[in-house]
Amino acid sequence: MIFTAVFRKRLYLCLAALALVLLAFCLPEEHRQWLGSLGQFLGRPARAAAGTVTAGAKDILTGRKEPLSPAEQEEVLASLATLKIDLAEAQAQSQSFQSENKQLRELLGLVKAARQYSFCVASVIRRDALSDYHATMLIDKGTRDGLKIGQAVLSPAGLLGVIKSVAPDSAEIRLLGHRDFTLTCRIPARRLTGLLTSAPDSDHVERPSLLLPPSPMQMQATSGLQFDSGVVGDQVVTSSLGNEEMLDGIIIGTITKTDIDTAGAPVMQVTPAATDSQLDFVLVAIPAK
Amino acid sequence: MKYTLQDNQDNPLLEAEITFHLPAWRRLLLGYGGILPKFGDLLWYAFWLWFCSGWQSVWADSFPMLGFYPLALFVAFWSTRHSLVGGLVACLIGGFLLDAGMFMPLGSQALALLPVAWLAVWLEERLPSWKFTVLAPIVQGFSASLLFGLCFLLFCGGDSDILFRLRQFARHLLPAALFSGLLGAPLLFALWGLGRRQK
Numbered sequence: 001m002i003f004t005a006v007f008r009k010r011l012y013l014c015l016a017a018l019a020l021v022l023l024a025f026c027l028p029e030e031h032r033q034w035l036g037s038l039g040q041f042l043g044r045p046a047r048a049a050a051g052t053v054t055a056g057a058k059d060i061l062t063g064r065k066e067p068l069s070p071a072e073q074e075e076v077l078a079s080l081a082t083l084k085i086d087l088a089e090a091q092a093q094s095q096s097f098q099s100e101n102k103q104l105r106e107l108l109g110l111v112k113a114a115r116q117y118s119f120c121v122a123s124v125i126r127r128d129a130l131s132d133y134h135a136t137m138l139i140d141k142g143t144r145d146g147l148k149i150g151q152a153v154l155s156p157a158g159l160l161g162v163i164k165s166v167a168p169d170s171a172e173i174r175l176l177g178h179r180d181f182t183l184t185c186r187i188p189a190r191r192l193t194g195l196l197t198s199a200p201d202s203d204h205v206e207r208p209s210l211l212l213p214p215s216p217m218q219m220q221a222t223s224g225l226q227f228d229s230g231v232v233g234d235q236v237v238t239s240s241l242g243n244e245e246m247l248d249g250i251i252i253g254t255i256t257k258t259d260i261d262t263a264g265a266p267v268m269q270v271t272p273a274a275t276d277s278q279l280d281f282v283l284v285a286i287p288a289k
Numbered sequence: 290m291k292y293t294l295q296d297n298q299d300n301p302l303l304e305a306e307i308t309f310h311l312p313a314w315r316r317l318l319l320g321y322g323g324i325l326p327k328f329g330d331l332l333w334y335a336f337w338l339w340f341c342s343g344w345q346s347v348w349a350d351s352f353p354m355l356g357f358y359p360l361a362l363f364v365a366f367w368s369t370r371h372s373l374v375g376g377l378v379a380c381l382i383g384g385f386l387l388d389a390g391m392f393m394p395l396g397s398q399a400l401a402l403l404p405v406a407w408l409a410v411w412l413e414e415r416l417p418s419w420k421f422t423v424l425a426p427i428v429q430g431f432s433a434s435l436l437f438g439l440c441f442l443l444f445c446g447g448d449s450d451i452l453f454r455l456r457q458f459a460r461h462l463l464p465a466a467l468f469s470g471l472l473g474a475p476l477l478f479a480l481w482g483l484g485r486r487q488k
Contacts, residue, residue, distance in 0.1 A: 039389025
């Protein structure tokens with residue numbers, strides 16, 4: 001019964017159609033592309049008409065106006081692109097704010113910890129990136145905020161420099177990397193006092209100052225016997241002996257190398273604890289009245 | 290009109306008479322199975338084939354979660370109410386149009402439509418008493434949509450694994466088949482009502 005003439009005829013028809021479909025799979029790629037393009041061309045009006053009908057049905061069912069006209073679509077796409085750009089900018093700004101917030105929180109913690117001095121938070125408003133990036137910087141606080149020459153400028157990690165000159169609304173900072181930087185300092189663990197100076201520039205002639213950290217400090221002896229006891233790893237802090245505006249006990253760095261100069265005095269190389277690269281805010285230590 | 294070929298003595302050598310039979314011409318052009326009705330059928334067939342292929346390719350743009358396969362319904366309708374050959378041709382041409390519109394490999398949806406035509410004819414023969422009842426278009430719409438969806442998942446599923454396809458079957462295809470059955474009923478009734486000839 002299953003192999004009646006009608007069944008056979010239908011079977012042959014279906015097999016022929018199947019063969020045609022399989023033939024379509026076996027066509028060369030360029031012919032398939034050509035047929036696809038032809039199909040898209042022929043079917044485009046049908047899709048447009050059917051799309052109108054379907055959108056109308058959706059309007060009826062959902063009450064929404066659809067689809068948008070090409071001009072409206074362009075407008076929506078333009079708005080979307082603008083919003084994406086705004087979002088990217090906002091995200092970048094948010095990251096910047098988060099970084100600033102973290103930095104300010106650290107500074108605030110330092111302010112709260114200090115008792116005998118008040119701290120003034122200042123933003124860095126100018127650094128000469130090409131020539132003396134590690135030598136000087138300008139901050140946005142001055143005499144109106146109580147700043148004076150010789151006061152310590154620091155970050156949460158340690159000393160950055162001292163105020164060299166001050167104006168009503170700004171102050172210039174001489175950083176540890178400045179070639180003329182000198183400061184009285186001490187090694188609390190050894191009860192030693194010395195003079196901190198910058199290492200000679202001749203060590204860094206070939207290196208760009210922009211990308212380098214502050215050059216190592218040198219602590220020179222005034223009394224050979226006392227400095228004999230300084231060893232690598234000792235911490236060096238500021239001393240108020242040479243300057244009454246200087247806060248006592250700010251960490252400068254640690255001794256990384258000891259040597260004897262030509263005159264027989266001990267010389268110790270100090271690596272600063274604070275880096276002055278990429279600073280946005282600094283603290284100025286103002287002695288309490 | 291009578292034409293005669295004569296010699297010199299007016300003897301008729303050849304006589305021919307042409308008669309214009311208007312009823313016969315009318316039957317040839319306009320009668321049942323005539324040229325114009327066949328041409329009209331062809332236009333009607335081409336229009337619905339063209340429209341249903343476009344409809345099926347854009348339906349998901351407006352109703353992505355609601356499956357509806359008008360071309361499968363059209364194939365089922367034409368295979369049962371007109372001829373299997375027409376249904377198979379609809380599978381091929383409509384499938385190619387659909388593939389081109391949906392940027393799929395040429396022939397994949399035609400392959401998925403072929404069993405639909407076969408199933409429609411098979412169901413029509415097994416359920417002769419349903420042929421002119423309201424159940425017939427519902428069953429045809431449901432079965433055509435279900436089979437097409439299954440074949441689509443089978444032939445056009447891409448790299449998705451079998452579990453993903455089964456999940457699609459449960460979540461998407463069964464509701465789609467039910468919806469197609471319900472929506473296919475008025476559509477198939479409309480097609481049957483508009484069709485000039487009944488099998």
